[in-house]
Amino acid sequence: MNVLKTIGRSKFSSRSVVLTLFLPPTLLLFFWFVVSPMIDAGRFSFYDWNGYGQMTDFVGLDNYADVLTHRHFSTAIRNSIIVIVISLIVQLPLALWVALALTEKSWTISAIRVLFFLPFMLAEVASGLIWRFVYDGNYGLVPAVGDMFGADLPFVLGDRLWVMPAIMLVVVWKYFGFHMMIYIAALQSISKEVIEAARLDGIGKWKIIWHIKIPLIRSAIMISVFFSVIGSLQLFDLIFPLTGGGPSHSSHTVVSFLYQFGITRQKLGFGGAVSVMLFMACVVITLLYQRALKAQESHE
C-alpha cells in the first residue's frame, strides 16, 4: 500500500514539475501572441483610431454599423461563403477520391502523393504570384493555351465574372493535398481484416467505400471539414498577390476586406470591428464542431 502511495506521489510530483516547467512559457506565449491581440482588436473596434498615438475618440458601436453598411462588405461575405462551399463540395470530395486511389503503399503511389502535396508546402504568397503569372493575359499560360485552341480567353484576374472561379481553382489546387493526406492517414489506419472480410462476403468495391471506409474515417472527415471552413474564412494571403481584392473589390474575402479597408486606410477601429465579427464567426463554427463531435462520440 505504501509502495503504491509512493509511486502515486512521485508520479504526481513529476507531473507537477513538468507542468511548472512547460506550462507557464506556453501560457505566456499564448497570452502574448493570441489572447492579447484579440483583446486589443476588441478595444480598437470601439474607437475611431488611425493607428497613431493613443485611442481617444470612443465611438461605441459605430464601427460595427459602418462595417455592416459598407458597400463591399456583402461582396466579401459572399466570396467567403463561395470559398467555404466550393471547398466543401469540390475540394474535400476530390481529396477523398484521390486519397482512396492512393492509399496503397508503393513508391510510385508515394511519389504521386508527394506531387499532390507539394502545392500545400509552397508559401501562399509564392503560390499566388505563380498563379498570377499563369493567369496573366499577356504573358501567362492561360492565353498561351487559349491560342493553341484558337480561343481568345479573357484576362481572368481582371474580369469580375471570372476572378472568383480563377481564385477557387488555385484554392483547390493549393489545399486539396493537405486534406488528401488527412484522409490517407485515416484510411491506412483501417484494419485490413475488416476490408478483407467484406470482400469475402462478396461486397462490392463502392459499397466497401461507402459503407465501411467512409464511416470509419468519419472523425478525419470532420476535422478536415473544420479546417476547411476555418481556413476558408481566414483566406487572405492567396488573394492579395493574385488580385489585391480586385477588380473593383470583387474578389475580397472577409480578411482581405479587413486589410484593405481597415489597415491600409488607417481605420484601425473599422478593422477591429471586422476582426471581432470574424472571430465570433470562428467561435460559433468551433462550438458547432465540438457539438457535432460530442454527438458522434455518444453515437459510437
Next chain:
Amino acid sequence: MKYIVLTKNLFFTLGLAMFSGLSAAAETTVDWLHIEAVPANVALMEAAAAEYETTHPGIVINMQFLENEAYKAKLTTLLQSDAAPDIFYSWGGGVLTSQQEAGVLRSIDGAVSEELKRKIGGAGVNAFTRDGMLYGLAEKVSQVGFWGNKKLLSQAGLVPADMATWEGFLSSVEKIKAAGITPIALGGQDKWPVHFYWSHLVVRLAGNEAFNAARLGEGDGFSSAPFVKAGEMFLDLVNLDPFQEGFLATDYGSAAGYFGDGKAALHLMGNWDYSSSKSNSESGKGIADDNLVFINFPVVAGGAGRPSDTLGGINGWIFHRNAPDEAVAFMNWYESPEVQSRFAEKAVYIPIVAGGSSRLENPFFKTISENISSSQWHAIFFDQELGADVGGVVNDISLELSSGALSAQEAAELVKEAVEDSM
C-alpha cells in the same frame, strides 16, 4: 611558457574585443528607409551614402528598402515600433499631418540652415511644415502628364498638340483605336495610377479654391458640380474602352513595361515613368528618347482651374522622433545642390533645391521643371494630400469609374462621405 603565451593571447583577444566594443559604441547608425526600385537610381543613392560614410567616420548609413505598396501599408506600425527608421520617405499631404499630430516625427526646426531652406524654396518648405515647425526636407518635384509614343501617335495621324483639349484628347483616343493600337496603358490593380484621371480632371474643372472648400466639407463639398463633372468626363473616356485588355489586373510596373514595350500609345503617369517604363520593358531600354513625348494633361474648356495648374508631388524625407542629429546632418548634406545635381544629371528626378535642377540635361525633365515653376497651383497627389482614408476612397472611386461600376454622382458622394467621416 605555454601558459604565458596563452595568457598573452587571452589579454590580446580581450583587449581587441574591448577596443572593437569601444569603436562600435562610437559608431552611429542612421537607418534610411526608401522606396526607390530602379537599380540605377538606388546605385546613386548608395554611392552618396558610401561617400558620406567615408567623409564622416563613425557614421553608418543603413539603407533599407520597402516596395511602394508595402511601404504605405507597413509604415504606421513600423513608426511605432523599435525598428522605426530614422529617415523615411514622404509624399507630404494628409498622411504627414497624421504622423505629425501623432507625435511620431522629429521636428528639424533649427537643424536646417537658412541657406538650404532658401534653396529648397517656399513651396518645398511649406509642404513639410506643420503648426509652424519644419518636419522634413523636400527633395523633388514631379508632374503627372501623358507620356506618348510618337511613332504610334503618328501611325494614327496624330501630333501631341491634338491632345491639348479634352475633346481633342477623346477624338485622338478614337483615332488611335481605329488605327488598331491600344490607346492607353493603365495599371488598374494598384488603383493610384487610375486616380490621376479623376484628380487631374478635378484640378482642371474645380480649381484650387473649390478643392480646398470641398476638403473642408464646405457647401456641397465633393458632391458639388465640378467633382461630378470630373467623373462624367472620365466616364466619357472609359466608354471609349481606351485601356489595354486586362488593365484591372495590371499593376503599375507591368503597365509601365507595356508602354515601354511600345504596346500602347499613351501612359498617364508622373515623370518617374521615364525610368520605370524603361526598366520594366522587356529590353530594359524602353522607348528611345527621340520617340518619346511628354504631353500636359488636356485643358478642359470652361473649367475653373488654370491651364497651367499641375498635378504631381513634392516629395522628401522626414525623420522619426528618435532620429539622431547625425540623421538630420546627413540629409542636410544629401539635399545640398552638389549631391542633388547628380540625380538631375542622370534624370532620376527633378530636384527641388535651387542649383540642383539647373544641371538637368534630360529635355523632358527640363520641360516638366518649367511647367511646375510656372504653375500657380501644383496640386499634390490627391491620395496623399487627402490622407489615407479619404485618399483611399478617391483611389477606389477612380478605379470603379474606370470599370464602369459606379456613376459620376455616386463617386462624388462617396468622396464627400469619406471627408465627413474623417472630420
